[in-house]
Amino acid sequence: MRIGKGSCHGTFGELVQGIIDEKHFLITFPIPNLKSEAVFIPNPRASEMTMGDPKVKALKAGKILMQQFDLPLGGSLDIRSNIPSGKGMASSSADIVAAIRAIADSYSLPITKEMISSIAAQVEPTDGVMYDEVVAYDYIHGELIEGFGTLPSFHLVGFDFGGEVDTVQFNHIEKEYKQQDHAIFIQAYELIREGFGRRDFSLISKATTLSARVNQKILPKPFFYEFEKLAQDYQGGIVVAHSGTVMGILLDGNLPNQNEVISDLSRQMSDIVKNPILTLF
DSSP states (O other): OOOEEEEEEEEEEEEEEEEETTEEEEEEEEEEEEEEEEEEEEOTTOSSEEOSSOOHHHHHHHHHHHHHTTOOOOEEEEEEEOSOTTSSSOHHHHHHHHHHHHHHHHHTOOOOHHHHHHHHHHHSOOOSTTSSSEEEEETTTTEEEEEEEOOOSEEEEEEEOSSOOOHHHHHTSOOOOOHHHHHHHHHHHHHHHHHHHHTOHHHHHHHHHHHHHHHTTTSOOTTHHHHHHHHHHTTOEEEEOTTSSEEEEEEETTOTTHHHHHHHHHHHHHHHSSSOEEEEO
16 A cells, blocks of 8 residues: 556547447547546545545546445545546546546556446546547447557647537437438448558548538537638548537648648638637647
């Protein structure tokens, strides 16, 4: 038993999200420099786990873990994160995973990604952020579907339209997908699989754009079609938070004159949306 530490990356929305064969899935878009970091100080003499800045979901996940291993619930949990909440960037999922890892580190628990998934899914629908690489993930049941490996080299110019989306409430809303939408989900999934297999960025960006178009019927983003045109001009794709407020243009990391391209793209985006909150990854 010692002071335990754990961390977890965030995401920029999802590469693809939808339903195939009545199973909800998402394909993760991990962003390593978005991060939640947790520290756990055990206190076996205390009866409760405390936090200076309470994060209810992370606390609940920590208690579930400790109950599973029949551990005393006492201790202090502290979480620091640079992931904005309510934006569709996996802030709460990252907090949950970081907290579980910190407690597991403190007690040297033999925790697995599958165990983390199971606990996280008991708290809320969860992103697959316990996996470092890109995966297809059943976010309702917390189950890995398929791993794809790392993304080819990329740049992302992202922006936020403001406001927040409550992911839990959003996931309780029945999505009225048409038969054509289900066919697009299958197409996008296969494009991802092929794109990662061939390390072909163009196939991946096509998949993200297909998924974003379907989501535009569910949670529309302002200026979507103007930005889709910009993405096409730069041989990139649109990526969105399917249950959040952010959207971005995904660019091939091997483009010539990258700095010039990103600068020009950012300027054009600013011409469409006055004073957008731009983020580069």
